[in-house]
Amino acid sequence: xxxxxxxPISQLFSLEYLKTGIIGQTWYYLLIFCFLYxxxxxxxxxxxxxxxxxxxxxTSSKPPTTTTTTLEHEHDVCVxxxxxxxxxxxxxxSTMTRLLTFLLGFYVSTICKRWWDQVSKLPDxxxxxxxxxxxxxxxxxxxxxxxxxxxxxxxxxxHLSWTMCFARISTPLSNKFSSAQExxxxxxxxxxxxxxxxxxxxxxxxxxxxxxxxSWAVSMVNDAFNNKDKGKDGLIPKDHKDVVSAICKVRNxxxxxxxxxxxxxxxxxxxxxxxxxxxxxxxxxxxxxSRMHYRDNEASLVVTILLSFPGxxxxxxxxxxxxxxxxxxxxxxxxxxxxDIDLVSTLDINIWKSSVTIENQEKATHSQLLKRPxxx
Numbered sequence: 001x002x003x004x005x006x007x008p009i010s011q012l013f014s015l016e017y018l019k020t021g022i023i024g025q026t027w028y029y030l031l032i033f034c035f036l037y038x039x040x041x042x043x044x045x046x047x048x049x050x051x052x053x054x055x056x057x058x059t060s061s062k063p064p065t066t067t068t069t070t071l072e073h074e075h076d077v078c079v080x081x082x083x084x085x086x087x088x089x090x091x092x093x094s095t096m097t098r099l100l101t102f103l104l105g106f107y108v109s110t111i112c113k114r115w116w117d118q119v120s121k122l123p124d125x126x127x128x129x130x131x132x133x134x135x136x137x138x139x140x141x142x143x144x145x146x147x148x149x150x151x152x153x154x155x156x157x158x159h160l161s162w163t164m165c166f167a168r169i170s171t172p173l174s175n176k177f178s179s180a181q182e183x184x185x186x187x188x189x190x191x192x193x194x195x196x197x198x199x200x201x202x203x204x205x206x207x208x209x210x211x212x213x214x215s216w217a218v219s220m221v222n223d224a225f226n227n228k229d230k231g232k233d234g235l236i237p238k239d240h241k242d243v244v245s246a247i248c249k250v251r252n253x254x255x256x257x258x259x260x261x262x263x264x265x266x267x268x269x270x271x272x273x274x275x276x277x278x279x280x281x282x283x284x285x286x287x288x289x290s291r292m293h294y295r296d297n298e299a300s301l302v303v304t305i306l307l308s309f310p311g312x313x314x315x316x317x318x319x320x321x322x323x324x325x326x327x328x329x330x331x332x333x334x335x336x337x338x339x340d341i342d343l344v345s346t347l348d349i350n351i352w353k354s355s356v357t358i359e360n361q362e363k364a365t366h367s368q369l370l371k372r373p374x375x376x
Contacts, residue, residue: 026321050078093287115330123253125158128246129357155354157213160188164210165254169261170334173343288313
């Protein structure tokens with residue numbers, strides 16, 4: 001039995017899933033923000049953000065009576081200007097955050113829709129196998145082997161087209177089936193069929209004509225319906241169009257998936273979102289600075305710096321960059337990442353299911369299951 005995955009909340013606090021969780025995917029952004037944030041904050045607390053000209057100007061604007069008064073006056077003017085600077089950027093940051101969340105929400109929803117459209121249209125041969133089991137019928141014991149071989153060939157051609165199509169858009173599957181010889185070793189293709197496709201066994205560009213095996217399957221179905229020997233029906237006595245429809249559905253799903261992958265979103269769309277997020281992140285370092293100065297209340301410098309910890313800002317970073325990583329993950333559902341669909345394993349499962357389907361259809365045909373068990 002398959003092991004049930006823990007809930008998303010459990011994964012959040014699990015060391016096993018730390019790398020693939022939101023914290024594991026965004027921690028470096030949070031670390032960089034904290035590092036730059038505290039550089040600015042420490043410079044603010046130590047009055048290092050004031051320029052020399054500002055200090056000279058403040059000293060000459062109000063003649064001091066003592067050295068202590070001069071330093072206090074310089075500090076007050078410096079802190080006030082720095083606070084005003086932080087406050088001004090905070091106002092701009094609030095507006096930018098609202099625009100960014102709208103842009104990011106629209107971008108992520110678009111990526112999620114494209115991801116679901118691809119995943120939900122991932123075809124298999126299950127429906128075709130059931131249709132073949134219902135319409136392919138041997139008229140005699142002598143035709144039983146021919147009917148079984150017919151169904152096997154139709155399903156093999158379907159898996160061959162499936163593999164050739166996805167080898168063009170999936171890097172793992174392309175590496176697995178880099179030449180026609182790999183298809184032959186997998187028993188999806190014969191050497192005579194490779195010659196018919198005009199590809200060499202070492203040809204690395206052997207997946208271009210991925211729809212041709214499906215056209216072979218349609219021709220076989222047409223022949224099985226129309227080729228009547230001495231008045232006897234063929235392997236498909238009637239409704240062969242249902243088999244053709246099932247094959248065409250597989251072709252349409254494969255074509256739509258290939259178009260999704262071969263015609264991605266414009267690169268400028270993704271670039272605009274990333275530039276906006278990075279710009280927002282840089283501005284947030286200044287805009288979210290704590291304006292509490294340790295000399296205002298004669299507090300400890302260390303305590304003031306610790307109390308200025310940007311907890312709310314870190315949560316905002318976690319959410320913004322978390323959503324951005326979600327979109328980055330969902331762009332390619334058939335890639336090499338941990339979250340992507342493993343098409344190599346999916347192919348093996350589909351071939352196994354087709355074999356089991358044909359095997360059980362044969363067992364049912366030659367057993368008591370179809371001997372009208374509902375009649376006594």
